[in-house]
Amino acid sequence: MGLKKIDDNLYLLPGSPSTLIANLDETIIIDPGKGKDRHKDILREMRKLSLESKISLATHTHADHIEVVPKLNVTLYVHESEFSSAKYKIVREIITVGSKMFNSFLKEADRLNDIENVKTFSWDEEIFGIKTIQLNGHSPGMTGFVINNTLYAGDSFFGENLLSKVGMPYFIDYDLFMNSLNKLLDFAEKGYTLVPSHGPIVSGESAVELIRRNIETTERLESLILELLSAKRCEDSLLKELMKKLGTDISTFTLYLNRVPLRAILTKLVNENKVEIIEDDGLLKFKSR
Numbered sequence: 001m002g003l004k005k006i007d008d009n010l011y012l013l014p015g016s017p018s019t020l021i022a023n024l025d026e027t028i029i030i031d032p033g034k035g036k037d038r039h040k041d042i043l044r045e046m047r048k049l050s051l052e053s054k055i056s057l058a059t060h061t062h063a064d065h066i067e068v069v070p071k072l073n074v075t076l077y078v079h080e081s082e083f084s085s086a087k088y089k090i091v092r093e094i095i096t097v098g099s100k101m102f103n104s105f106l107k108e109a110d111r112l113n114d115i116e117n118v119k120t121f122s123w124d125e126e127i128f129g130i131k132t133i134q135l136n137g138h139s140p141g142m143t144g145f146v147i148n149n150t151l152y153a154g155d156s157f158f159g160e161n162l163l164s165k166v167g168m169p170y171f172i173d174y175d176l177f178m179n180s181l182n183k184l185l186d187f188a189e190k191g192y193t194l195v196p197s198h199g200p201i202v203s204g205e206s207a208v209e210l211i212r213r214n215i216e217t218t219e220r221l222e223s224l225i226l227e228l229l230s231a232k233r234c235e236d237s238l239l240k241e242l243m244k245k246l247g248t249d250i251s252t253f254t255l256y257l258n259r260v261p262l263r264a265i266l267t268k269l270v271n272e273n274k275v276e277i278i279e280d281d282g283l284l285k286f287k288s289r
Ligand SMILES: [Zn+2]
Pocket: 060, 062, 138, 139, 155
């Protein structure tokens, strides 16, 4: 699949994640992505436009977004809070699932080792003519990049297909994730084109609708969990019942990954005194107050 021109000097190489190529004073590769031949596709498509790049920006450091960085011979720029995670495989695994992870579940993490050339940026600065926007919650340093009228939003929101497949968006902090969605809604209402890493490009009314759908899906999780916790439950039982209600495919992978956003919501509810933590016959359980 080839590059799609989406704005002046802006090209998208579709994928999951999709890669944005910005031909500004420098040529920048944003979220190069994963896969055995992804770097070859990127280099071939850039050559067709006589472009070369020594710089890559990443919205965040989950392995699927940066796996091919070492093969592109670029310096990688990430938000300062994810410097260690960009550089070191072990930290990358910790910010993804809280500990070292099963290689068979996230194969790209298995292939991607430490990365040498990493530099950082802050939020609300301009780097190579690109504005950096705080959109965290999915990861600690998740960043949106604004170029002209386009916002490359990484994993701060998801397309319809992914939302219905996994049932719950992935985040590590509920409030930060919601703040980011509300910020995205603002950009959508102002007429920006939004580019997610996983899903189709949206603008106008369809951008507003999709962000609202992300907000509603996330809010619904909170009310479903409070409802399910009218009886005390351990995390596994809560997750099973929640995924049944959401109609999510139940597999070892979704059960493993969805624990992360579930814990993020439980943390919020416990901190807000809406849910209590109970030790019950050697099990950690939760119950609505
Ligand atoms: Zn991610």
